[in-house]
Amino acid sequence: MDTMINRKMFADVMVPNYSPSQMIPVKGVGSRVWDQAGKEYIDFAGGIAVNALGHCHPEIVKTLKQQGQTLWHLSNVWTNEPALTLAQQLCDATFAEQILFANSGAEANEAALKLARIYAKQHFSRDKTNIIAFVNSFHGRTLFTVTAGGQAKYTEGFEPLPGDITHLPFNDLAALNAHISEKTCAVIVEPIQGEGGIIRAQPAFLEGLRTLCSQHNALLIFDEIQTGMGRTGELFAYQGYNVTPDILTSAKALGAGFPIAAMLTTREIAASFTVGTHGSTYGGNPLACAVASKALELINNPTLLEGVKQRQQLFANGLQQLNNKIGLFQDIRAEGLLVGCELKQTWHGRARDLLTLAEEQGVLILTAGPNVVRLTPSLIIPYPDISNGLKQLAQAMLAMKVGY
Ligand code: PLP
Numbered sequence: 001m002d003t004m005i006n007r008k009m010f011a012d013v014m015v016p017n018y019s020p021s022q023m024i025p026v027k028g029v030g031s032r033v034w035d036q037a038g039k040e041y042i043d044f045a046g047g048i049a050v051n052a053l054g055h056c057h058p059e060i061v062k063t064l065k066q067q068g069q070t071l072w073h074l075s076n077v078w079t080n081e082p083a084l085t086l087a088q089q090l091c092d093a094t095f096a097e098q099i100l101f102a103n104s105g106a107e108a109n110e111a112a113l114k115l116a117r118i119y120a121k122q123h124f125s126r127d128k129t130n131i132i133a134f135v136n137s138f139h140g141r142t143l144f145t146v147t148a149g150g151q152a153k154y155t156e157g158f159e160p161l162p163g164d165i166t167h168l169p170f171n172d173l174a175a176l177n178a179h180i181s182e183k184t185c186a187v188i189v190e191p192i193q194g195e196g197g198i199i200r201a202q203p204a205f206l207e208g209l210r211t212l213c214s215q216h217n218a219l220l221i222f223d224e225i226q227t228g229m230g231r232t233g234e235l236f237a238y239q240g241y242n243v244t245p246d247i248l249t250s251a252k253a254l255g256a257g258f259p260i261a262a263m264l265t266t267r268e269i270a271a272s273f274t275v276g277t278h279g280s281t282y283g284g285n286p287l288a289c290a291v292a293s294k295a296l297e298l299i300n301n302p303t304l305l306e307g308v309k310q311r312q313q314l315f316a317n318g319l320q321q322l323n324n325k326i327g328l329f330q331d332i333r334a335e336g337l338l339v340g341c342e343l344k345q346t347w348h349g350r351a352r353d354l355l356t357l358a359e360e361q362g363v364l365i366l367t368a369g370p371n372v373v374r375l376t377p378s379l380i381i382p383y384p385d386i387s388n389g390l391k392q393l394a395q396a397m398l399a400m401k402v403g404y
Contacts, residue, residue, distance in 0.1 A: 006036075021359055028055025031381040031389075033364060042389035044375040045364040049194070049226050049338065052253035052299055054378035060256050060294055067290035074286065076279060082289035086262075089296050093235055095244045096264035100273065101284040105225035105251035106140025108261035109188070111278055112247045113144055115265070116186035116219045119272040124182075124217055132180065132187045132218075134170040138195035139188060139223055148188055151196070171201060173208040184218040186247075191237040194226035197372040198333045198340025206243040219246040219269065225261070229253035230299040230379050232336035233308040253379075256295035260288035299379065308336050308379050311386060315339050315375065318390040326397045328354075329373075339375040340368055347371075347400065357396035363389045 007022055023035040031054050033041045046052070053060060067082065074080055087099040102108045113131060120128035133139070135150040146154050147161040150170075155161055168175045170193060180187070187209055193199040213220040222245035227237040229250060234240040236248060246269055251261035282288070298304065316334035319341060323329045331342040343351060351367035358365045368374040377386075 021356070023359065030054040030056075031378050031385045040362065041359070042363045042385050042392065043381075044377045044389050044393070045366045046337075046376045046378050046381075047257060048252070048366060049231055049376035050252045050255075051257050052229055052231070052379045053256045053295060054380060055257075057256065057298075059298060060258075060291060063294040064258070064287070064291050067287050071286045073282075075281060076284060080284065080286045080289070082286045082293055083284040086289045086293040086296065089293060089300075090250075090262060090264055093296070093300050094239075094248065094264055095266070096248065097267040098265060098270040100263040100265075100270070100278070101289065102251075102261040102263065102280055103259050103282050103285075103288075104140070104261050105223075105249065106142045106145045107280065107283075108225065108249035108251055108263045109139045109145045109148070109221075109223055110142050111263045111273075112221045112223075112249050112265075113148060113186065113188065114278060115247065115263070115269065115273055116221065118277065119219065119269055120185035120217075122272050124185075128183055128185045128217075129164045130181070130183045130185060131165045132176065132184055133165060133167055134189055134193075135167050136170060136196035136199070137188075137190055137193055137223075139190075140225075170196075170199065171205045173205055173212075176209065176212055180212050180216050180218065182216060184213075184216050186219045186221055187213055188221040188223060190223045190227065191241060192227050192232070192335050192338060194338065194374075195368055197342065197368045198335060198338055198374060200333070200335055201241075203241055203243075206238075206241050210243045210245075213246070221245060221247045221249070223249050225249055225251045226376075227335075227338065229295070230305055230308055230336075231338050231376070233305055233312065234336075235300050235305070253299070254295065255288055255292045256299075258288050258291040260285075260292045262292075304379060311377075311379075311381060311383075312336050312339075314383065314386050315390075318386065322390065322394045322397060326394065326401055328397050328401060337375070337377055337379055337381075341373040341375075343371050343373070350400065354396055354400050357399045358393055361392040361395045361399075363392040363396070365393065 025033045027034045031043045133148045137150040139145040139148045150167045248264040329341040330344045333340040349370045366374040
């Protein structure tokens with residue numbers, strides 16, 4: 001432990017756009033994490049739906065080491081074997097025919113929105129520019145994606161914002177029907193709103209989006225940055241809905257902890273990104289692609305995906321039982337291993353307090369807004385870690401109830 005490095009430094013050397021917890025994790029194995037003082041935690045946070053295979057998965061570590069001794073980076077002046085392999089795997093596993101790599105979810109969505117605009121101009125008309133997004137959605141923090149996101153608090157102060165983006169209520173097909181027109185170039189949606197509080201799109205809503213987009217020559221973009229890569233028990237959530245988008249974005253768990261993102265689409269749509277129209281220095285980097293290729297191979301496996309559904313039941317039942325006794329939550333929403341527990345009115349605004357109390361008890365959890373506690377553990381979290389972590393969470397819930 002390097003005692004010279006401590007949490008107090010954060011205020012001195014880091015831009016204050018975050019307020020991290022007081023302890024600094026220094027080591028992780030599977031679903032366990034240790035802090036500087038050696039205290040052990042069970043990890044129900046999973047790096048916010050990133051560490052799909054837990055911390056330091058041996059096969060991922062092996063792949064990273066191998067690629068690290070082979071080839072790190074080239075730029076897009078040359079392609080590389082890991083990028084081609086990963087692109088082929090993604091095409092084989094989904095509706096997609098062509099892939100664009102990026103480094104973060106926001107960048108993948110930025111690419112998707114740019115592609116939708118240029119595709120509409122090339123194929124239809126110059127004023128087919130309107131993008132429809134949904135209230136409470138989250139699509140990243142670049143100026144374009146944060147504007148597409150439906151949470152005003154994230155755009156305040158950054159005006160002027162990119163134009164011609166409309167926000168409609170989520171799960172309201174009538175509102176979409178009333179607004180969509182020949183001017184609409186794309187509809188972007190999270191099949192399950194993650195940051196917005198784990199709110200599932202109704203199947204009829206997504207089916208309706210598909211029909212209306214097709215009728216109006218608008219591209220349907222599924223942001224699966226949080227819901228993809230096995231999180232819901234399907235490789236991608238759209239596969240459970242049986243609604244196929246035109247563009248899908250993936251990030252977070254795609255690299256199992258190594259930064260990488262992808263935009264998946266059809267050959268016909270991809271053709272609008274001609275040489276020079278879009279790019280990224282690191283997009284398709286061999287290190288990232290090699291790791292993601294191994295992660296995809298491990299996650300796209302029926303046994304692992306079935307395990308997600310079993311673990312979902314353990315979380316859903318376990319949390320329900322705790323709540324029957326303690327009564328903190330008004331709703332528990334488990335969508336695979338994307339779990340949201342909405343606090344009752346009395347505790348509104350206190351999700352972050354529960355996170356702090358849980359950490360004291362030795363379990364790491366997340367929030368999704370001020371009123372929802374979110375769990376996004378590893379997809380292979382061991383069963384005893386689930387039961388033990390829930391016991392620790394119960395202690396935190398009790399502490400909150402008796403008046404933290
Ligand atoms: N889209 C969704 C649905 C997300 O949950 C996130 C991140 O939380 C993003 C986009 C942005 O991804 P990134 O933080 O990698 O830019």
